[in-house]
Amino acid sequence: MYDLEYNFYSIIVLWRVLNSASHSITIDGAAKISFSPLSLISLSPIMAAVAPKLMHAVQYNCYGGGASGLKHVEVPFPTPKKDEVVLKLEAASLNPSDWKIQKGILWPVFPGKLPHIPVNDVSGEVIEAGQGVKKFKEGEKVVALLNYFNGGGLAEYAVASERLTVARPPEVSAAEGAGLPIAGLTALQALTQAANIKLDGTGELKNILVTAASGGVGHYAVQLAKLGNNHVTATCGARNIDLVKSLGADEVLDYKTPEGAALKSPSGRK
Numbered sequence: 001m002y003d004l005e006y007n008f009y010s011i012i013v014l015w016r017v018l019n020s021a022s023h024s025i026t027i028d029g030a031a032k033i034s035f036s037p038l039s040l041i042s043l044s045p046i047m048a049a050v051a052p053k054l055m056h057a058v059q060y061n062c063y064g065g066g067a068s069g070l071k072h073v074e075v076p077f078p079t080p081k082k083d084e085v086v087l088k089l090e091a092a093s094l095n096p097s098d099w100k101i102q103k104g105i106l107w108p109v110f111p112g113k114l115p116h117i118p119v120n121d122v123s124g125e126v127i128e129a130g131q132g133v134k135k136f137k138e139g140e141k142v143v144a145l146l147n148y149f150n151g152g153g154l155a156e157y158a159v160a161s162e163r164l165t166v167a168r169p170p171e172v173s174a175a176e177g178a179g180l181p182i183a184g185l186t187a188l189q190a191l192t193q194a195a196n197i198k199l200d201g202t203g204e205l206k207n208i209l210v211t212a213a214s215g216g217v218g219h220y221a222v223q224l225a226k227l228g229n230n231h232v233t234a235t236c237g238a239r240n241i242d243l244v245k246s247l248g249a250d251e252v253l254d255y256k257t258p259e260g261a262a263l264k265s266p267s268g269r270k
Contacts, residue, residue, distance in 0.1 A: 053077040057155035061115045063104035070154075075117070078152070078159040080130030085160055087124035087144060090174035092153040094119060095182045095216070101151075112149030119153025120146040122160070123168055123177035133162050141168040145181040183216035190217075191224050201229040208232050213249060214240035222247045 054074040061071065080086050098118050101110045111118075123143045126136045136142065144160035152158035168177045191197045197206065208225045212218045213234035225232045226248035234249040237256070244252045 055156040057117050057152075059115045059117045059154070060102055063102065063107065063114075065102070066099075069102065070118075073115075075155070078157055080128055080133075080159050082130055083132045083162045084130040085126050085133055085136055085142075085144075085162060085165060086128040086130075087122065087142065087158050087160055088127050089122050089124040089153070089156060089158055091123045091178035092119045093121040093175075093178040093181075093183075095121065097148075097182070101148075110148050111151060117150075117152045117155050119151060120148060121178050121181040121183075122146060122153045122158060123174045124158075127157070135162055136165065136167075141170075141174075142166060143168045143172075143177040143180055145185075179216070180220075184220045186217045187220035187224055191221060191228075197225065197228045197230060199224060199228045201227075203228065206230050210234045210249070211255070212236065213244045213247075213252070219244070219247055222249050 053076070055077050057073055057075050058070050059073055059075070060069045062069070078086055097106070097110075098120075100106055101116070102118060123141070126138055126140045126142055128138065129136055142160075142165050144158075144165040146152050146158055146160055146164075150159075164181075168174075191208070192199065195206065195208065197203060197208070205228075208221075208230050210218050210221045210225065210232060211234075213222050214236040218234070218236070222232055222234055222244060232249045233251040233253070234244050235253050235255040236244050238254045241252045241254065
């Protein structure tokens with residue numbers, strides 16, 4: 001067995017074997033290591049073990065630049081800390097916060113450092129569980145909200161907190177799951193915290209206005225409000241009226257009509 005701790009030592013071993021007629025060498029006064037004539041072959045596992053594992057990702061190195069500022073790179077494979085899982089990503093969803101972070105609007109809070117791999121809403125498969133993880137095991141399909149400081153969604157693999165990861169039902173596709181975290185949580189918090197709606201229908205029934213009801217947050221808000229048996233009035237573009245009706249809205253108005261515009265204006269809100 002060979003006890004080589006760093007890439008540097010492995011390179012020294014290989015170089016000295018290539019340039020030495022003997023079958024043994026000593027590294028920096030350490031114990032002598034003997035080699036057979038097939039030593040070059042036996043060194044292969046050592047080199048593979050110490051070589052860093054890489055993955056493909058998209059990142060940016062500075063603020064601004066838009067799409068042209070994004071670069072395809074190879075970066076080290078993520079390692080989970082306590083209460084974290086490593087996911088093999090299947091889908092990722094972009095949000096307005098992603099371009100705001102890249103543009104520097106949320107500086108100096110986000111990102112935690114540059115270069116930065118953007119996107120936080122993801123879905124995928126658990127391939128490794130860190131110490132202390134109890135809810136998930138390898139092979140499970142999940143949806144996760146990644147840490148805003150670190151991002152990581154535009155990559156082959158990412159690390160997610162167990163606390164911000166949920167199981168993905170078989171009937172929910174990877175793409176559908178990835179679109180849930182930020183938009184879904186925003187709608188949930190607006191209804192349950194700001195509007196004090198009880199989703200089980202036990203609270204006071206209310207008339208809820210959802211503007212941009214066919215958008216990311218809006219289409220979740222319509223469904224959650226109806227889950228609590230509330231009356232939902234929604235606005236959207238003409239082409240999405242049938243979609244919003246199918247989500248359960250009681251009244252749907254084209255925002256370009258006088259009625260829809262009145263609902264969108266501050267003086268016309270209910």
